Amino acid sequence: MSPASHLIAIDWGTSSLRAALMDRDGTILDRLQSGDGVMAMLGRDYAERFESLFGPWLDRHPTAVVLASGMVGSRQGWREAPYVACPASFEDLVRGIAYIEVEGRGRIGLVPGLVSDQAGPAPDVIRGEEVQVFGGMRLNGQASGIFVLPGTHSKWVVVEEGKIARFHTFMTGELYGLLKRHSILGKLMPEDSEPPFAPAAFEAGCRLALSDETGALLHRLFSVRTTGLFHRFTSEELPSYLSGLLIGEEVREAKALIGDHTPGPIQLICREDLARSYRLCLEAAGIDSAWIDDAAFLGLFDIARRNALIA
Amino acid sequence: MSPASHLIAIDWGTSSLRAALMDRDGTILDRLQSGDGVMAMLGRDYAERFESLFGPWLDRHPTAVVLASGMVGSRQGWREAPYVACPASFEDLVRGIAYIEVEGRGRIGLVPGLVSDQAGPAPDVIRGEEVQVFGGMRLNGQASGIFVLPGTHSKWVVVEEGKIARFHTFMTGELYGLLKRHSILGKLMPEDSEPPFAPAAFEAGCRLALSDETGALLHRLFSVRTTGLFHRFTSEELPSYLSGLLIGEEVREAKALIGDHTPGPIQLICREDLARSYRLCLEAAGIDSAWIDDAAFLGLFDIARRNALIA
Structure with missing residues (x-):
């Protein structure tokens, strides 16, 4: 399969989703958002909602690659992309991508979450933010440091030598x-x-x-x-x-x-x-x-x- | 006024009240409880509710002393009995009692709450539990120690030389x-x-x-x-x-x-x-x-x- 020229990037979280249509240079051509997060999707049909949201973009760019991160890849989401253990490199994350075939639209990649300190008394999980941390590393050219993602559940992510070492x-x-x-x-x-x-x-x-x-x-x-x-x-x-x-x-x-x-x-x-x-x-x-x-x-x-x- | 021979003791808190009719020896002759705590009483008439709850006991013992502790003596309650500062002795607490005259029924004493560390960055207040702590001291013959009252808002009370020194x-x-x-x-x-x-x-x-x-x-x-x-x-x-x-x-x-x-x-x-x-x-x-x-x-x-x- 030859590389596509467009990407549909979806951040599909618990309470909302937002997405971007990007070209091969990473330029954002179009954006959309919706309140249909994983909570609102409980008991509903993901494929149907995906088609109504992204059909128009895919009609224009039928070969676009589709990648989604966030709770959509959890057990409560569309399909589970099981947690990858820390320390986790960018390549580990990519290897954990789970693919769904959507009829007439090709496959969608669901980025996995990460698990930290799985054997300890208080294991920790992340799903969605890990993609932002790798994005942030690339943006800053930074291979170590602490990334903090404040929010409903704030994440403090420790990065060492390009890997996510652990998080809280x-x-x-x-x-x-x-x-x-x-x-x-x-x-x-x-x-x-x-x-x-x-x-x-x-x-x-x-x-x-x-x-x-x-x-x-x-x-x-x-x-x-x-x-x-x-x-x-x-x-x-x-x-x-x-x-x-x-x-x-x-x-x-x-x-x-x-x-x-x-x-x-x-x-x-x-x-x-x-x-x-x-x-x-x-x-x-x-x-x-x-x-x-x-x-x-x-x-x-x-x-x-x-x-x-x-x- | 000659001393009465009975006490109506009321613990009237935020979410409920419970009361005891006691004789001069402290023996409990009767008990009652109600869900009409201070929250449920918002906008309602305390004197009326008091009469419906305690009228029968007062008909039998018209000279009974009535004492109530708890949130009933707060700004959101029947009438405010202002907070007494720590360290507080039993006598300090008694001096802070606020009295209400109820037509045909005489007066009701509202026991005040206490305030701890009022000048500090995080002042603390208690209303109702302080009476239990003094009761506990009497029960144990104990003039110092730590009393803990677990619950919705747990209280840790430090008692020194018969006084409530401070609490958290x-x-x-x-x-x-x-x-x-x-x-x-x-x-x-x-x-x-x-x-x-x-x-x-x-x-x-x-x-x-x-x-x-x-x-x-x-x-x-x-x-x-x-x-x-x-x-x-x-x-x-x-x-x-x-x-x-x-x-x-x-x-x-x-x-x-x-x-x-x-x-x-x-x-x-x-x-x-x-x-x-x-x-x-x-x-x-x-x-x-x-x-x-x-x-x-x-x-x-x-x-x-x-x-x-x-x-």
């Missing part, structure tokens, strides 16, 4: 949402709205979380209630304070788990608003950082290119 | 409920039921949480997902594992915050099932403990008795 997940974003929406702490905050970011409250939360090496998250979360009760922060400031406590705790835990061997600044890969929060917190912890806003499509392009799937 | 709240129980009901971790657990306690899974959670001094709750919570994913625990065992992780983290944090100066075993005041979990975890942490199942009514009786309100 932190449930920071999910906990923020749970506490804001469903806990007693949320009752002190504005309902049904996300007030503007309050830097002083956020930094106070970070400082408290980073104030000692042993931490005390279960205890300090309660200070969201008491600082509200004693009017130290307004109702509008409390979400930022809570966010500071949680991100500060994430940074404290990551420092303890990963140790101090950071070669160069931490590479953040995330939306701009999250990058602002994380950079403030990392600064408070005395850690240098740099920001990459997105590397998913680049990572998928790199897989296609280095495997001579497109040319 | 941990949002352990609330977080357990949130994670089980609303998070991605809960999706791996049985729906709408609380499976039987699984000691091995619980202890595995405790051991992981207690495995180092720095802790890593945001990270280790994710192991509930991965240990489920890799079939280390069954769906029915995962709630116990999650509970172990959280209670283990609470014990780790409390050790770091309070330090090692425990004179004698920790006194647990709680329901039997919680006592079993906490004692298993404390044992794993090398901490001795003893159990008191309830001291709320005793604490209120002690307030009435030592102030010569009943005789």
